[in-house]
Amino acid sequence: MPRWQQGSEERLITAAIDLFAAQGFENTSVAEIAERAGVTNRTFFRYFADKREVLFAESDTLRDALVEQIMQAPRNAKPFSIITDVLASFDWDCLGPRDFQRKRQTTIDANPELLERDLTKINNITTGFIDALKQRGVDAHTAQLAARVGVQLFATAYQIWLEEGGEMKAISKKLKPLLAEVVA
Amino acid sequence: MPRWQQGSEERLITAAIDLFAAQGFENTSVAEIAERAGVTNRTFFRYFADKREVLFAESDTLRDALVEQIMQAPRNAKPFSIITDVLASFDWDCLGPRDFQRKRQTTIDANPELLERDLTKINNITTGFIDALKQRGVDAHTAQLAARVGVQLFATAYQIWLEEGGEMKAISKKLKPLLAEVVA
Numbered sequence: 001m002p003r004w005q006q007g008s009e010e011r012l013i014t015a016a017i018d019l020f021a022a023q024g025f026e027n028t029s030v031a032e033i034a035e036r037a038g039v040t041n042r043t044f045f046r047y048f049a050d051k052r053e054v055l056f057a058e059s060d061t062l063r064d065a066l067v068e069q070i071m072q073a074p075r076n077a078k079p080f081s082i083i084t085d086v087l088a089s090f091d092w093d094c095l096g097p098r099d100f101q102r103k104r105q106t107t108i109d110a111n112p113e114l115l116e117r118d119l120t121k122i123n124n125i126t127t128g129f130i131d132a133l134k135q136r137g138v139d140a141h142t143a144q145l146a147a148r149v150g151v152q153l154f155a156t157a158y159q160i161w162l163e164e165g166g167e168m169k170a171i172s173k174k175l176k177p178l179l180a181e182v183v184a
Numbered sequence: 185m186p187r188w189q190q191g192s193e194e195r196l197i198t199a200a201i202d203l204f205a206a207q208g209f210e211n212t213s214v215a216e217i218a219e220r221a222g223v224t225n226r227t228f229f230r231y232f233a234d235k236r237e238v239l240f241a242e243s244d245t246l247r248d249a250l251v252e253q254i255m256q257a258p259r260n261a262k263p264f265s266i267i268t269d270v271l272a273s274f275d276w277d278c279l280g281p282r283d284f285q286r287k288r289q290t291t292i293d294a295n296p297e298l299l300e301r302d303l304t305k306i307n308n309i310t311t312g313f314i315d316a317l318k319q320r321g322v323d324a325h326t327a328q329l330a331a332r333v334g335v336q337l338f339a340t341a342y343q344i345w346l347e348e349g350g351e352m353k354a355i356s357k358k359l360k361p362l363l364a365e366v367v368a
Contacts, residue, residue, distance in 0.1 A: 141362060146366050156325065160325070179367055183333060
């Protein structure tokens with residue numbers, strides 16, 4: 001995971017999110033993003049295929065990092081705990097401050113095309129989790145339920161964190177008994 | 185919900201699914217679909233905006249029908265049971281025989297663009313469920329968890345049904361204790 005706010009790539013991401021939040025995704029050009037980040041258009045395209053990808057730059061690295069942690073979890077850990085612990089313990093701040101992440105999500109939610117892309121990335125992560133659990137010897141149905149429901153628990157925790165702040169671990173810990181009660 | 189295999193629309197859907205399965209989504213033209221269904225191209229476009237929409241024709245009607253049933257569930261029913269009961273009790277055969285639904289899903293899974301659309305439709309349904317539960321007076325966090333996890337339980341049941349057959353109600357009933365155990 002690249003550290004937050006280092007070089008051109010991080011400056012481009014910050015510039016893009018600020019502009020999307022201020023004037024809308026549709027109304028923002030690559031040239032404006034590059035200018036605000038103090039780099040050329042060419043530099044922009046060295047990092048991103050298009051304007052949309054700025055919002056999903058970390059997605060594949062993120063999936064790989066999370067899958068690796070799932071594979072390294074203690075041998076006797078329970079599948080659902082592995083998923084929720086890995087998601088809750090991850091250093092989400094390395095993706096940027098909460099205010100930044102909230103702006104990012106607001107941009108995505110306001111644009112059907114971006115939402116489609118976001119759902120696809122989340123689905124890729126979920127599929128990666130299911131495969132990782134199966135590789136650990138978990139049976140197919142349990143792997144599917146643990147990964148899918150774990151990701152949904154996290155999605156709910158993430159939304160609460162975006163809206164109300166707090167600590168991701170604490171929010172996730174509070175949601176787990178609620179979930180157990182809901183599905184009982 | 186329109187009954188299966190009645191008029192031009194249903195014939196177009198069957199023709200499209202058969203062609204997609206036999207020769208791929210990309211390699212199938214609207215003209216071929218119309219010809220196989222015994223109608224004109226103009227008739228095709230009276231029912232569908234494009235080739236992709238043939239696969240998602242029922243999606244909005246389906247969401248509305250399911251949301252209505254959630255609203256009509258008994259006053260004292262528990263949120264998660266409402267979601268899973270409504271999903272498991274729905275007459276899924278009205279969307280076509282299992283073999284047809286399996287071909288449809290195989291086509292979707294093989295094409296990233298179709299998968300994006302499918303995930304979006306499922307997300308719309310989930311959002312509809314969350315809103316319906318909130319309207320019934322369920323608190324926001326419980327509504328989110330019940331709807332999101334209920335849809336994931338169903339997605340798992342649906343996949344098992346596509347692969348192994350059986351009765352949706354019975355599969356869903358078997359998964360519920362497994363889920364309770366997984367998240368415990």
